[in-house]
Amino acid sequence: MKRAKRTPVDAAKAVDAVRVVAAARAVEPRGGGDTGTLPETAPRLPRPRGPVSGSLFERLARAPHDLGPIAVPSGGPALYDEDLQVALYACYELHYQGFDGVDERWEWHPSLLRARELLERRFEQGLSAAVRRPPPVPARELPRALADLAAEDDDGPTLADHLRHHAGPAQFREFVVHRSIYHLKEADPHTWGIPRLRGPAKAALVEIQADEYGGGRCERMHAELFRATMRGLGLSDAYGAYVDRVPAITLAVNNAMSLFGLHRRHRGALLGHLAALEMTSSLPNAKYGRGLRRLGADAMTARFYDEHVQADAVHEQIAGHDMCGAFAAAHPSLAGDVLYGAACCLALDRLFALHLLGRWEAGASSLRDGGPA
Ligand SMILES: [Fe+2]
Known part of the structure; x- marks a missing residue:
């Protein structure tokens, strides 16, 4: 289904309307709600989906150390490779909420970044194979x-x-x-x-x-x-x-x-x-x-x-x-x-x-x- 085309004038009016709403919201009294008041717990590491994520997650549960050479999952299309995607997801999550029981120093550990780069390289190849530039x-x-x-x-x-x-x-x-x-x-x-x-x-x-x-x-x-x-x-x-x-x-x-x-x-x-x-x-x-x-x-x-x-x-x-x-x-x-x-x-x-x-x-x-x- 095609969406209706907006004219520049319509778009400007819509932007102005929402900015007025946003300004009104800014002066409303703050309701506390039940958010942000509970102790925050980090999620647990995902379950591994193959040898690479298995080895990586087992190492992440220990104190930061040199991971040594890691094998990159290979085989089918990268976008559907469960082992690759869950391993890469975990590497990225270290920059967001982290994981319960995983030392926060892993986030910038050179060895982890080297492993992540290998995973990313295959992911990027998979993306460029699937997406026409x-x-x-x-x-x-x-x-x-x-x-x-x-x-x-x-x-x-x-x-x-x-x-x-x-x-x-x-x-x-x-x-x-x-x-x-x-x-x-x-x-x-x-x-x-x-x-x-x-x-x-x-x-x-x-x-x-x-x-x-x-x-x-x-x-x-x-x-x-x-x-x-x-x-x-x-x-x-x-x-x-x-x-x-x-x-x-x-x-x-x-x-x-x-x-x-x-x-x-x-x-x-x-x-x-x-x-x-x-x-x-x-x-x-x-x-x-x-x-x-x-x-x-x-x-x-x-x-x-x-x-x-x-x-x-x-x-x-x-x-x-x-x-x-x-x-x-x-x-x-x-x-x-x-x-x-x-x-x-x-x-x-x-x-x-x-x-x-x-x-x-x-x-x-x-x-x-x-x-x-
Ligand atoms: Fe949103």
């Missing part, structure tokens, strides 16, 4: 090229339509379990980009991220709203609770964001990735919200999706024009990287959707180990 465009044409890429994506598999009209509670819960790997740390991977930018592109990224983090209001942080969705569906809202249940392709979706975020050389791709997320978010989120209501969910459970309908319509404009447009104007040679990052985001999301729809069509669970969430 769009032809480069002049910087001034980048916002239009991003919008065209996102519009092409509308012809892909209709995961949102399935969840809107057909999915039962079990399939919706599975979808939420997959998405929890990102949404419980929503915005964090792209925040790595802030200190790598300057000027208008930096200001635009901060504006988007401020919304993602609830404008400084814990209970409005998108990750917190998603926790409410999980609780509403009877799922655990603990960080990392479902990592062992999601397949390689779900981890690959998340690993791509961390790869782009943690390497300065990928800052163009990181911005393109975020722009693609925002440009393809508003309409599907409206469908997810309607799907949840069809299943009898209450307002609090659907709020995460409702919140994104309006916010991402605005973020779409900020990301395409103010952020990526300004970045490409300052770094014309990186405009192609921005498009590549967007293409990676869209391609991975398409493969993710194909996995879910394919498994459901076959009457199977989309989660590992087959059982319901």
Whole structure:
């Protein structure tokens, strides 16, 4: 389905409207809620999925030491390699919430970074094999090229339509379990980009991220709203609770964001990735919200999706024009990287959707180990 085209005047009005709402929120009294008051516990290490993750996780449970040479998983396509994706996921998580029982000095241990680089090399090869690099465009044409890429994506598999009209509670819960790997740390991977930018592109990224983090209001942080969705569906809202249940392709979706975020050389791709997320978010989120209501969910459970309908319509404009447009104007040679990052985001999301729809069509669970969430 094609989305309605917005004129520049409409977009400016929408941006102004949301800025007024954001300003009003800033002066509201702060409600405490039940977030942020409990002791925080780090998740446990995932279960290994092969010899490389097995060896790595066993070593991570010990004090930091030289890992020596590690073998890189090889064989099938990298995006579907369970051993590779879970090992890389764990390496990246050391920069986010870490793991219970894993020494925090592992985060910057040279030996760990050497191992991670080998894993990343195979992942990057897998990405470039799976994702066509769009032809480069002049910087001034980048916002239009991003919008065209996102519009092409509308012809892909209709995961949102399935969840809107057909999915039962079990399939919706599975979808939420997959998405929890990102949404419980929503915005964090792209925040790595802030200190790598300057000027208008930096200001635009901060504006988007401020919304993602609830404008400084814990209970409005998108990750917190998603926790409410999980609780509403009877799922655990603990960080990392479902990592062992999601397949390689779900981890690959998340690993791509961390790869782009943690390497300065990928800052163009990181911005393109975020722009693609925002440009393809508003309409599907409206469908997810309607799907949840069809299943009898209450307002609090659907709020995460409702919140994104309006916010991402605005973020779409900020990301395409103010952020990526300004970045490409300052770094014309990186405009192609921005498009590549967007293409990676869209391609991975398409493969993710194909996995879910394919498994459901076959009457199977989309989660590992087959059982319901
Ligand atoms: Fe969000």
